Amino acid sequence: MSAPDLQQGVEGYAALVRRYHRTLDLVSDAGLRELPRHIADGQRYARLIERVAGPSATVVDVGSGVGLPGVVIALALPRAQVFLVERRRRRTAFLELAAAQLGLANVTVVGDDVRAVEGVCADVVTAQAVADLATIVELTRHLHADPCYVLSRRAEGGPGSLAAVWRAGGLVGDGQTGAEGLPAGAEVLEEPLEPRGSLVAVRLPGGSACQSSA
Structure with a gap:
């Protein structure tokens, strides 16, 4: 998507959130004030997804809420297939x-x-303010392609150990390690976010031999 088209789409999305945030109890007034920052974060998610999985990735956004980062990812990557998974009806x-x-x-x-989603083969799983990274991996493991990248925001000063992530991904106990002591085929990327925290992408090998429904 061209920059002008993306900007128009983002502005249209923001207008919808502002229009319906009270009617559908979407976000608090404080959350609404933070909307520009959350949208900017969503664009960072999209750029990282394109970098690691390409512009046509199948993306599962867990706990999409009002669509952050999922809707922004879909706007920025029109060739991607984006599944917005959200339990709350409004x-x-x-x-x-x-x-x-x-x-x-x-x-x-x-x-x-x-956990009830079936028939989707995710190249990328995203989540924002849903759970810790290891829990996200555990909840979505049945949807992982081989490989699958799991992206989430990590708070400043958050836990640095990824051992729980490797356990959740079934990568502990195989006796195989790659470079830098990571499980074979695993990778970790981390980028700073404004004004604090970081965006973490974990590459997990050995996902299900699933077929994409996209």
Whole structure:
């Protein structure tokens, strides 16, 4: 998507959040004030996804809420297939409305717990303010392609050890390690976010031999 088209899409999305945030109880007033920053973070997610998995990746966004970062990813990467997984009905209704209003043919809204999702082969899993990275890996392991990148925001001063992530991904106990002591085939990328914290991407090998539904 060209920069002007992306900007127009982002502005349209922000307008929808502002219009419906009270009616559908989407975000607090404080959260609404932080919307520009969250959208900017979503664009960082999209750039990192394109870097590690390409512009046509299948992305599962866990606990999409009002669509952050999932809707922004779908806007920025129109060739990607983006599954927005959200259990709460009001937010699911908003996500469906936003996808229709913004013309996001690459979005599928899933109104269910991510553990119940089937038939999707995720090149990338994203989550923001849902759970710690290891829990996200554990909840979505049945959807992982080989490889799968799991992206999440990590708070400043957050736990640095990734041992729990490797356990959740089934990568502990195989006796195989690669460079820098990581499990064979694993990789960790981390980029700073404003004003604090970082975006972490973990590459997990050995996912399910699944077929993409995209």
